[in-house]
Amino acid sequence: xxxxxxxxxxxxxxxxxxxxxxxxxxxxxxxxxxxxxxxxxxxxxxxxxxxxxxxxxxxxxxxxxxxxxxxxxxxxxxxxxxxxxxxxxxxxxxxxxxxxxxxxxxxxxxxxxxxxxxxxxxxxxxxxxxxxxxxxxxxxxxxxxxxxxxxxxxxxxxxxxxxxxxxxxxxxxxxxxxxxxxxxx
Numbered sequence: 001x002x003x004x005x006x007x008x009x010x011x012x013x014x015x016x017x018x019x020x021x022x023x024x025x026x027x028x029x030x031x032x033x034x035x036x037x038x039x040x041x042x043x044x045x046x047x048x049x050x051x052x053x054x055x056x057x058x059x060x061x062x063x064x065x066x067x068x069x070x071x072x073x074x075x076x077x078x079x080x081x082x083x084x085x086x087x088x089x090x091x092x093x094x095x096x097x098x099x100x101x102x103x104x105x106x107x108x109x110x111x112x113x114x115x116x117x118x119x120x121x122x123x124x125x126x127x128x129x130x131x132x133x134x135x136x137x138x139x140x141x142x143x144x145x146x147x148x149x150x151x152x153x154x155x156x157x158x159x160x161x162x163x164x165x166x167x168x169x170x171x172x173x174x175x176x177x178x179x180x181x182x183x184x185x
Contacts, residue, residue, distance in 0.1 A: 006034035007102060007176070008084030012074050013042045014066070016049045016092035023095045024056045030102045036088075041078040043069035049092075075172070085179055089172040096174075097123065105176040114150075119175040 009027055013020065027038050038059045042049060044066030053061045062081060064074065079087050086106060096102075101120070108118045124133040156163050 003085040003179075004035070004083035005037045006032075006084060007036040007086045007088050007106060008079070008082030009036060009038045009088040009090065009102070010075060010078045010082065011038070011040045011090050011092055012069075012071075012078070013040050013045060013049050013053070013092045014069070015045050015047045016052070017047060018052075019093050019095065020049060020052050021055075023090070023092065024052065024059055026096045026099070026101070027090075028056055028058055029099055030096075031099045032103045032106075034106070036102060037082060037084060039078055039082055041074055041081075043074065079179070087177045087179055089175045089177065091173045094122070094174045109176055109178065115178075116181045117175055117177040119171045119173075122171065122173055 011023070016023075024038070024040075030036070038056075039062065040053045040059055041062045041064060042053070043064050050061070050063070053059055062078065064077070068074070075089065086109065088102060088105065090096075098104075105118055105120070109115050122136050124136050151157055153163070
């Protein structure tokens, strides 16, 4: 299949607040060797979210009624409206830390065609509590030891809840998926 864009970035929004401007600024200023698109799907914002999105002319906006929102349903709907080979999923408050965020994600997933998705760590905002900062750092530190996971021991999977939880974890707060595994056309 031929794709119009290498990556489609999807951001569900509702009353995102001022951090959305930082997010969209970082996304529209990504340094990549490929074309990408940005789609915000809003479910009934009453604050300045829509105005912020509209102030970025390269960001496409789809509005849906709040009653139509469902985490998976809304993301799948948005993905169907995009044209990328890969889908980057971000929440409205997950601001990439560098202009190479998207390039790095694509380089990682393209290392092996069996990689279905990749996710990045969550970094607490400076104003977050010390407990939140510590918890996030500890949680994502575990992935440094084993950055690629796959089911390689069926017996252990049946018997070891911790192993199952380790394999289950995938954060679409900051992730990249192959379109071929994200939904069925």
